[in-house]
Amino acid sequence: xxxxxxxxxxxxxxxxxxxxxxxxxxxxxxxxxxxxxxxxxxxxxxxxxxxxxxxxxxxxxxxxxxxxxxxxxxxxxxxxxxxxxxxxxxxxxxxxxxxxxxxxxxxxxxxxxxxxxxxxxxxxxxxxxxxxxxxxxxxxxxxxxxxxxxxxxxxxxxxxxxxxxxxxxxxxxxxxxxxxxxxxxxxxxxxxxxxxxxxxxxxxxxxxxxxxxxxxxxxxxxxxxxxxxxxxxxxxxxxxxxxxxxxxxxxxxxxxxxxxxxxxxxxxxxxxxxxxxxxxx
Amino acid sequence: xxxxxxxxxxxxxxxxxxxxxxxxxxxxxxxxxxxxxxxxxxxxxxxxxxxxxxxxxxxxxxxxxxxxxxxxxxxxxxxxxxxxxxxxxxxxxxxxxxxxxxxxxxxxxxxxxxxxxxxxxxxxxxxxxxxxxxxxxxxxxxxxxxxxxxxxxxxxxxxxxxxxxxxxxxxxxxxxxxxxxxxxxxxxxxxxxxxxxxxxxxxxxxxxxxxxxxxxxxxxxxxxxxxxxxxxxxxxxxxxxxxxxxxxxxxxxxxxxxxxxxxxx
Amino acid sequence: xxxxxxxxxxxxxxxxxxxxxxxxxxxxxxxxxxxxxxxxxxxxxxxxxxxxxxxxxxxxxxxxxxxxxxxxxxxxxxxxxxxxxxxxxxxxxxxxxxxxxxxxxxxxxxxxxxxxxxxxxxxxxxxxxxxxxxxxxxxxxxxxxxxxxxxxxxxxxxxxxxxxxxxxxxxxxxxxxxxxxxxxxxxxxxxxxxxxxxxxxxxxxxxxxxxxxxxxxxxxxxxxxxxxxxxxxxxxxxxxxxxxxxxxxxxxxxxxxxxxxxxxxxxxxxxxxxxxxxxxxxx
Numbered sequence: 120x121x122x123x124x125x126x127x128x129x130x131x132x133x134x135x136x137x138x139x140x141x142x143x144x145x146x147x148x149x150x151x152x153x154x155x156x157x158x159x160x161x162x163x164x165x166x167x168x169x170x171x172x173x174x175x176x177x178x179x180x181x182x183x184x185x186x187x188x189x190x191x192x193x194x195x196x197x198x199x200x201x202x203x204x205x206x207x208x209x210x211x212x213x214x215x216x217x218x219x220x221x222x223x224x225x226x227x228x229x230x231x232x233x234x235x236x237x238x239x240x241x242x243x244x245x246x247x248x249x250x251x252x253x254x255x256x257x258x259x260x261x262x263x264x265x266x267x268x269x270x271x272x273x274x275x276x277x278x279x280x281x282x283x284x285x286x287x288x289x290x291x292x293x294x295x296x297x298x299x300x301x302x303x304x305x306x307x308x309x310x311x312x313x314x315x316x317x318x319x320x321x322x323x324x325x326x327x328x329x330x331x332x333x334x335x336x337x338x339x340x341x342x343x344x345x346x347x348x349x350x351x352x353x354x355x356x357x358x359x360x361x362x363x364x365x366x367x368x369x370x371x372x373x374x375x376x377x378x379x380x381x382x383x384x385x386x387x388x389x390x391x392x393x394x395x396x397x398x399x400x
Numbered sequence: 401x402x403x404x405x406x407x408x409x410x411x412x413x414x415x416x417x418x419x420x421x422x423x424x425x426x427x428x429x430x431x432x433x434x435x436x437x438x439x440x441x442x443x444x445x446x447x448x449x450x451x452x453x454x455x456x457x458x459x460x461x462x463x464x465x466x467x468x469x470x471x472x473x474x475x476x477x478x479x480x481x482x483x484x485x486x487x488x489x490x491x492x493x494x495x496x497x498x499x500x501x502x503x504x505x506x507x508x509x510x511x512x513x514x515x516x517x518x519x520x521x522x523x524x525x526x527x528x529x530x531x532x533x534x535x536x537x538x539x540x541x542x543x544x545x546x547x548x549x550x551x552x553x554x555x556x557x558x559x560x561x562x563x564x565x566x567x568x569x570x571x572x573x574x575x576x577x578x579x580x581x582x583x584x585x586x587x588x589x590x591x592x593x594x595x596x597x598x599x600x601x602x603x604x605x606x607x608x609x610x611x612x613x614x615x616x617x618x619x620x621x622x623x624x625x626x627x628x629x630x631x632x633x634x635x636x637x638x639x640x641x642x643x644x645x646x647x648x649x650x651x652x653x654x655x656x657x658x659x660x661x662x663x664x665x
Numbered sequence: 666x667x668x669x670x671x672x673x674x675x676x677x678x679x680x681x682x683x684x685x686x687x688x689x690x691x692x693x694x695x696x697x698x699x700x701x702x703x704x705x706x707x708x709x710x711x712x713x714x715x716x717x718x719x720x721x722x723x724x725x726x727x728x729x730x731x732x733x734x735x736x737x738x739x740x741x742x743x744x745x746x747x748x749x750x751x752x753x754x755x756x757x758x759x760x761x762x763x764x765x766x767x768x769x770x771x772x773x774x775x776x777x778x779x780x781x782x783x784x785x786x787x788x789x790x791x792x793x794x795x796x797x798x799x800x801x802x803x804x805x806x807x808x809x810x811x812x813x814x815x816x817x818x819x820x821x822x823x824x825x826x827x828x829x830x831x832x833x834x835x836x837x838x839x840x841x842x843x844x845x846x847x848x849x850x851x852x853x854x855x856x857x858x859x860x861x862x863x864x865x866x867x868x869x870x871x872x873x874x875x876x877x878x879x880x881x882x883x884x885x886x887x888x889x890x891x892x893x894x895x896x897x898x899x900x901x902x903x904x905x906x907x908x909x910x911x912x913x914x915x916x917x918x919x920x921x922x923x924x925x926x927x928x929x930x931x932x933x934x935x936x937x938x939x940x941x942x943x944x945x946x947x948x
Contacts, residue, residue: 161811161841175579196589208583216580218605228602232585263609268708277584294838296707296868298907322841364842367912374938377945391919397945533766565766568808617761624720624754625822626778628746636773636786
């Protein structure tokens with residue numbers, strides 16, 4: 120039941136002068152229950168790749184197997200509901216998708232679409248409202264009375280309320296303050312630990328280092344590397360060649376020129392430990 | 401859909417592209433008026449040659465113009481057929497109850513067909529060679545006399561240009577929200593009329609709210625950047641007449657002259 | 666002249682009409698001419714409200730005889746446009762401040778509003794566009810620009826009116842790291858070149874760390890202010906109100922917890938790294 124991409128290419132506006140390769144022969148496999156990060160520059164194909172996961176975009180050539188569905192260039196827009204119930208996408212700034220009269224109704228919109236009974240949908244909405252750190256009282260309010268940060272939480276609750284097996288997120292913490300960012304990332308990490316697959320599109324290398332089991336690096340529509348964060352961030356020269364940032368800890372470690380590191384530290388705790396080991400000789 | 405709203409501008413380079421939008425707008429309006437002067441085969445031939453010359457001057461592929469005519473082709477044919485069967489006069493070839501085929505019918509049908517087609521061709525020449533913003537500038541210039549009766553033409557023009565500027569942004573936003581709601585299980589493609597009308601609420605509400613927010617942000621930004629109404633405002637974007645425009649207008653005067661001479665009095 | 670205060674805020678409070686708690690609660694501070702000031706605080710702490718008060722988009726509550734002075738001008742109904750000539754703001758959302766149909770039109774917007782003659786505009790606009798490195802996009806439409814490019818255009822539009830103060834109101838928060846770095850380096854250059862005063866409202870701790878002075882807001886109150894050194898060394902205070910601390914301060918804290926003695930004067934990442942390297946070579 121893992122996610123498999125086989126030779127997937129996608130061309131924007133084919134057969135016109137504006138034709139552009141969005142994805143170029145991408146193949147990979149993601150294991151169930153893992154936390155995956157997709158990194159790369161703006162325009163490298165990350166978002167295009169993400170929209171393939173629930174068939175918002177269908178490949179021009181190639182094949183995708185995901186959550187029991189096979190997506191090919193011939194896949195039609197009908198009968199995609201089952202796929203989308205299992206594979207959920209959260210776009211950047213998802214607070215712009217809120218529309219219902221009350222917060223609870225908005226969170227329940229997805230579950231209802233996917234066949235939950237009214238009561239069960241609201242029950243699930245209440246549960247997820249709490250999970251994203253909002254009080255029950257907020258559930259009765261209009262989503263448009265809330266602060267930007269609260270709206271973001273409501274939007275994310277709305278996508279998690281039908282508990283998709285695979286949760287894909289595009290920069291879910293962009294523009295949030297540091298504390299809210301931490302809470303948000305902890306929520307996704309917990310969700311993964313409960314047995315779901317999480318796919319995170321991000322520029323934040325500290326989050327990648329901290330949470331991901333597996334990293335996909337995109338460049339100009341191609342998948343140029345897939346590996347664990349440790350392996351990806353080990354090769355400083357390669358990162359610089361591809362203009363990718365480093366996590367703060369390894370960046371700092373790199374500046375300690377006369378230190379020896381047994382392993383490239385990716386977290387502050389490991390960094391401090393390594394510094395102390397060096398000092399103790 | 402997007403083509404109708406954003407306009408049909410096609411990038412290109414020819415003398416028509418270098419003309420002042422005001423000249424083009426004026427010429428288009430004049431042409432539409434002049435076409436009604438044509439009333440015999442030779443005057444219709446003149447307007448046809450004239451519009452084909454304009455099409456040729458754009459140096460664009462004929463397909464682009466065909467795309468302009470295509471959506472209206474049934475309307476044109478239908479109107480022509482009405483003329484064909486309902487006009488009475490001249491030699492009558494065939495008659496059945498209220499329908500008749502007559503020589504007048506034939507010529508009128510052909511005239512109507514030509515009239516429609518050349519008007520669409522000339523408007524297409526204007527819209528494919530002129531950016532929407534330039535058209536807006538030209539309309540502003542044309543409306544200028546209305547300032548005398550205190551219509552805020554400058555404000556209307558600014559609103560038009562901001563509206564045009566936000567059309568692509570709005571489209572992006574629409575696609576983004578559609579995709580987000582699709583991911584939440586919304587279905588915009590299936591079901592009857594009522595189901596579809598209902599399905600559109602999750603799209604329209606966010607679009608409306610976001611546009612409102614954009615408008616508030618924009619007005620804050622405009623005020624911060626010193627916008628305080630039209631008073632004392634200068635304009636960066638200025639249009640300049642050139643020789644090409646005078647030659648262009650001269651052609652239209654020539655057209656008027658030819659039509660006046662050759663039409664049946 | 667070089668060390669006077671370009672902004673003087675005294676006893677300023679502000680409440681939004683529909684809310685009972687003040688968004689800004691009796692704040693006073695000064696900003697030195699030619700300095701860089703960062704304002705930090707979590708979402709809704711009142712950071713952006715301060716900026717809207719400084720350029721007269723909002724009017725302070727009347728209690729406590731508030732006063733706002735910008736470049737020697739006391740802000741009143743009559744002077745608000747003079748003040749706005751001196752303050753340029755780059756807002757958060759790149760799309761929602763792009764007024765013009767093209768890059769050049771947008772940069773000209775502020776000049777048009779001030780009635781600058783056309784002959785001068787055609788000189789100023791390309792210069793401002795060049796200063797932010799966008800010359801090849803002069804006639805580009807906003808739909809074809811990235812967020813970072815739009816923010817560069819916003820900066821050009823501000824430079825065109827030759828302000829004294831440039832404000833970044835979370836201007837980099839919607840950008841990718843590349844766009845963010847570009848904007849910050851442009852603002853840094855412009856500050857030197859045109860002797861500007863910079864105020865940046867931000868969540869980004871590295872951006873905040875570029876400042877000479879940091880103001881920390883929480884629930885409408887100014888809870889601490891001072892140099893980056895004094896503010897960011899208050900690690901526990903910042904953590905308590907949910908704010909980030911520069912990375913090197915976090916390392917210092919952890920090393921000290923593990924009984925590694927560090928001198929008090931390690932005030933930047935560079936100093937910490939130098940010290941740690943020295944320490945290691947001695948062993």
